[in-house]
Amino acid sequence: MSKKLQALAGALALHWLGAAAVLAAGEPVEIRIDTARPGATINRHIFGQFAEHLGRGVYEGVWVGPDSSIPNTRGIRNDVVAALKAIKVPNVRWPGGCFADEYHWRNGIGPRDRRPATLNPNWGGVIEPNTFGTHEFMDFVQQIGADAYLSINVGSGTPAEAADWLEYLTTPQPSALGKERAANGHPEPYRIAMLGIGNEAWGCGGSMTPDFYVSQLKIHARYARNYNTQQKMQRIAVGPDGTHTEYTRAVMEAWKNKTWAWDIEGISLHFYTVVKWPPAFKATGFGETEYATLVHETRRMEDLLRTHLAIMDQQDPEKKIAMVVDEWGAWLAATPGSPEGFLEQQNSQRDAIIAASNIHTFARHADRVRGANIAQMVNVLQAMILTDKQRMLLTPTYHVFRMYLPFQDATLLPVTVSAAEYRHGEIVLPRVDAIAARDAQGKTWLAVSNLDPGQATQVTLDVSAAKFKRARGETLTAPRVDSVNTFDAPTTVAPKPFQAQASGGQLKLSLAPASITVVSLE
Numbered sequence: 001m002s003k004k005l006q007a008l009a010g011a012l013a014l015h016w017l018g019a020a021a022v023l024a025a026g027e028p029v030e031i032r033i034d035t036a037r038p039g040a041t042i043n044r045h046i047f048g049q050f051a052e053h054l055g056r057g058v059y060e061g062v063w064v065g066p067d068s069s070i071p072n073t074r075g076i077r078n079d080v081v082a083a084l085k086a087i088k089v090p091n092v093r094w095p096g097g098c099f100a101d102e103y104h105w106r107n108g109i110g111p112r113d114r115r116p117a118t119l120n121p122n123w124g125g126v127i128e129p130n131t132f133g134t135h136e137f138m139d140f141v142q143q144i145g146a147d148a149y150l151s152i153n154v155g156s157g158t159p160a161e162a163a164d165w166l167e168y169l170t171t172p173q174p175s176a177l178g179k180e181r182a183a184n185g186h187p188e189p190y191r192i193a194m195l196g197i198g199n200e201a202w203g204c205g206g207s208m209t210p211d212f213y214v215s216q217l218k219i220h221a222r223y224a225r226n227y228n229t230q231q232k233m234q235r236i237a238v239g240p241d242g243t244h245t246e247y248t249r250a251v252m253e254a255w256k257n258k259t260w261a262w263d264i265e266g267i268s269l270h271f272y273t274v275v276k277w278p279p280a281f282k283a284t285g286f287g288e289t290e291y292a293t294l295v296h297e298t299r300r301m302e303d304l305l306r307t308h309l310a311i312m313d314q315q316d317p318e319k320k321i322a323m324v325v326d327e328w329g330a331w332l333a334a335t336p337g338s339p340e341g342f343l344e345q346q347n348s349q350r351d352a353i354i355a356a357s358n359i360h361t362f363a364r365h366a367d368r369v370r371g372a373n374i375a376q377m378v379n380v381l382q383a384m385i386l387t388d389k390q391r392m393l394l395t396p397t398y399h400v401f402r403m404y405l406p407f408q409d410a411t412l413l414p415v416t417v418s419a420a421e422y423r424h425g426e427i428v429l430p431r432v433d434a435i436a437a438r439d440a441q442g443k444t445w446l447a448v449s450n451l452d453p454g455q456a457t458q459v460t461l462d463v464s465a466a467k468f469k470r471a472r473g474e475t476l477t478a479p480r481v482d483s484v485n486t487f488d489a490p491t492t493v494a495p496k497p498f499q500a501q502a503s504g505g506q507l508k509l510s511l512a513p514a515s516i517t518v519v520s521l522e
Ligand code: AHR
Pocket: 052, 096, 097, 098, 099, 199, 200, 327, 375, 376, 381
């Protein structure tokens, strides 16, 4: 063989070895979808968003004002609206968070130039200009096609203040408050789909004992009425803080023994992927240990839900009360140099894996978990969108929300995944995490994450009974687990087309390391 040919053969062998090394999967994993045993509907509201008056979440992230050079519609930025419309945001929780329990709605109505400047003591002590108030929020949710999930002020407000806000928003009658709303530009009553009765009443929402909160809950649930009889409103009580079960028990027992005079339709759970406070995990520039630790931590959502849902089942076996996980996501060390209290953080492929893991957990409990709100929508914590003045980028977490659109209101199908592990030091995780569902058109969808950041995984799906011929969809991979999108390189982490053909009654999917793949089975 000539030297030239030898070199070429060597190069080819190396190339082949390289490809084999990339494709070499750990143990192959088998997935079975039981298409004959459809489960509960995966409520689209588990894909809800949270927008608090915090840092650049609302101001700059959503609201730039009608005079801004950033293209906007009545002050709300068009690029952000278009991006959120594309992921069919089902609801937006507003105005907080801790902010909600210090928010006085009257400061945010009427001519904007006459609204008072107040303070935001929770989040950097900055001036709250109140230019984004009730009408601006309702305009925003209408522009993106979402429902309004309003949090009323139970901590420092009064039942009368909350009742007035609801009357102002929802009455079709020409009462003084109804007329005031019309004078402020909206004669038609608004629709409030969800109402949070306080926020973290065990913490920033008033440090209330469970019993004290329950008495506040009864009062507010009675008087913060929905006057829009055309539309139902779900009232969500404050529920547990992570593992603590006292609130779950107190609220559910009170509900079980309730009188005709008050009611609720849901209870909330807050759980952040943080490991310990204050948040110290870096959002960028981390390695496999930090990846594995946070993915392991986020998977605690499953145990938490099991604990709280078991308590709910005792008091409410018919599952009338929804569990709404209205704050969840990764809470990392703030971006160096960002203002104190603004909770700004980058968003990496690890965040995408975290998002998919939580969506899978919520879907598996679809019979009770009928709402969830990732914290938070723009520029804060595990955001969908980051903005820098006129620039905007979509995060890896955004891409997950877009890829999972087919699961909104689809019917859960049971999935079994053969045992296979990913290990890093003491941490043991399943190698593969999957859910499946059937959409309204009868199409079957599979979402599958390969949690192993070091190895591709070969997944085999027995499709002989269902006679699926191919899988088609998208996969979200990244050069590294800490890869992020930046304003200069906004598509480093972006979904790519994915497909596989069945052969001999089997579909083989080759999943890249630390990837998320969503396919329809056709
Ligand atoms: O999302 C940030 C904060 O976290 C919220 O204001 C509060 O409810 C929670 O503690």
